[in-house]
Amino acid sequence: MLKRFLIRLWRLAWWQKGILAGLGALAVVAAGYVALKLYGNTQSNSGVYIGEWFNNRGDRAHLITTREQCPGAPFLLPSEGFIGLLWRDPDGPYTVLHRHSGIDIFGDGDPGEVPVYAVYEGTLTRLPEWKSTVIIRHDDPLHPGDTIWTYYTHMASEDGKTSFVDDAFPPGTSEVWVEQGTLLGHQGEYAGDALAPVGLHVHLSIVKSEPDGSFMNEADINNTLDPSPYFGLHLSIDGKPDRPIRCVAEH
Ligand SMILES: [Zn+2]
Structure with a gap:
């Protein structure tokens, strides 16, 4: 045979x-x-909540985490909304081989409506080619003397033609001082490709510095930090936290 x-x-x-x-x-x-997707699903519960968020517009407010500062935490959330994908999350479009490098906060509103604020004081830069992105350099409040960065993106219309970054920070802005809570722009749907809108949210990641003091490539999880201790919120996928995410101290 x-x-x-x-x-x-x-x-x-x-x-x-x-x-x-x-x-x-x-x-x-x-x-x-x-096989990778199935394995990833055993490590993440985010997809279930993301489905609930987008399929149930009229009844989704219970998934929202508000912008109240958690006790003892230096950072304040950049936006109010449902925290869908978490740090190290392998849920789609990510996998266990390419994990999510930050957190995704899905605002309850339309593109250009949901404000995005600086999580902590520092100096803001927007590279000339950035349509929907800014980055802020901070003195690390948890490790004084170290430099870290917070990276905010998706602040543009789905075709990338209208930027929702605030007019105070035009392309080419370099090292402008901002306070915690400074308005940076508004949430959008653009992720670098007009043909692949991502659903209204802001992506935030905490990025490490290169030895020369510049920021590392935030798309690589190894170049980022777990945001949980900075916000006092359970923001890592480890332990698959329920949504809404709440302050760690309240558990
Ligand atoms: Zn993201």
């Missing part, structure tokens, strides 16, 4: 063998992706 199958395979033309090999490789990649 197997022998006959192998002989038949051997007699196929080279291009037929090529097509078979290609299909085989595709099947292996697809199966690997599905």
Whole structure:
């Protein structure tokens, strides 16, 4: 049986063998992706809440975390909303091999309506090519003398044509002092590709410094810090916290 199958395979033309090999490789990649997703789902409960948030506009306010400062925490949330994807989250579009580097706060409103504020005092920079993003350099309140950065993005319309970053911070802004709570802009849906809007939210990550003092690439989880101790909120996916996220001290 197997022998006959192998002989038949051997007699196929080279291009037929090529097509078979290609299909085989595709099947292996697809199966690997599905396995990764299933494994990721055992580590995250975020997808369930995100589905609830977007499918239930009329009844979703109970998922919102307010912007009250948690006891003893230096940072204040940048926006009011449902904290959907958490730090290290493997839920879609992320995987266990490419985890989410920050937190996603989904505001209850329309694009350009939900304000985004500075989480802590520092100096703000907006690179000339940034349509929807700003970054703020801080003296690390938990490790004085260290420099950390907070990175805010998705502040533009879904096609990227209208920026929702505040007019006070035009492209090319460099090292402008801001206080905690300074208005930075408003939430949007743009993530660098007009064809792939991401749903109204702001993404925030805490980014480490390069040895020369510049900010690291925030897309890599290894270049970011767990925001939980800075906000006093359970913001890591470890332990799969229920939503709304609440102050750690209240548990
Ligand atoms: Zn995000």
